[in-house]
Amino acid sequence: MQKALCALVVGLLFLSTRSATAADVLSLRVATIPSDSGSDVYYARDQGFFKAAGLNVEIDTISSGPAIIAAVSGGSYDIGAGNTVSIAAARERGIPIKMIAPGALHSTSAPTDLLMVEQKSLFHAGRDLNGKTVGVSTLSGLNALSVQAWITKTGGDLSTIRFIEVPFPAMASALDQGRVDAAEMAEPFVTANKTSLRVLADANNAIGEHFMPVGVVEAMTRATFGTALDPLLVEPLLNTAAKYGQLEHPLPAADVIWSPRN
Secondary structure, three states: OEEEEOOOOOOOOOOOOOOOOHHHHEEEEEEEOOOOOOOOHHHHHHHHHHHHHOOOEEEEEEOHHHHHHHHHOOOOOOOOOOOOHHHHHHHHHHOOOEEEOOOOOOOOOOOEEEEEEEEOOOOOOOHOOOOOOOOOOOOOOHHHHHHHHHHHOOOOHHHHEEEEOOOHHHHHHHHHOOOOHHHHHHHOOHOOOOOOOEEEHHHHHHOOEEEOOOHHHOOOOOOOOOOOOOOOHHHHHHHEEEEEEEEOOOHHHHHOOOOOOO
């Protein structure tokens, strides 16, 4: 069963189907995140969708959604991938960005983001992380929010837990070196480290059941991408973000989704 919808976009391009001529080509700078859920722009490029739509797209990777939002709002990029919570928080601070298309979907049957610990760890619930250190890709946004919600739901006390920012590629090393006791990791890093790490939880399930968060690639759980922005799939994230203080109050989904009328 697919879960709540994890909107992974500041914007990931509505593509027209018209044929392009050289004179029509529009250059765009796009930033995405270093995980499978940020790979859709590469698919679009490799399949020729951008070229067919008259777009010359330059793609760069940036470590986190909030950093991408800052880069887009500062004019370094035209479009970027980002999660719903970070986008809503930016809107709340008056930054004029909106989602223009969906990104990766979270699915309970095929999760691509998981809370991981070492194989020998005795942790099994949020209460076991009291007094411990948890690695997240960013201290604000979906990555931290889902872990906070799961810890609370399973008996943990957030006031005793230290959260630190760790880039996705460095999380396995942080666990191995003891710098963190648990880490919210994304594919392909989950599968790449499955022999040394184990899954503690699919923390995204604490938010809802459907929302828009070569060897390894063939074996790992691949991201499922949305085809339309559904406000009902955005609202669980906005409500949970307000509950845990990442937003001052719940925002209506329509406030973060672009439409021709706004």
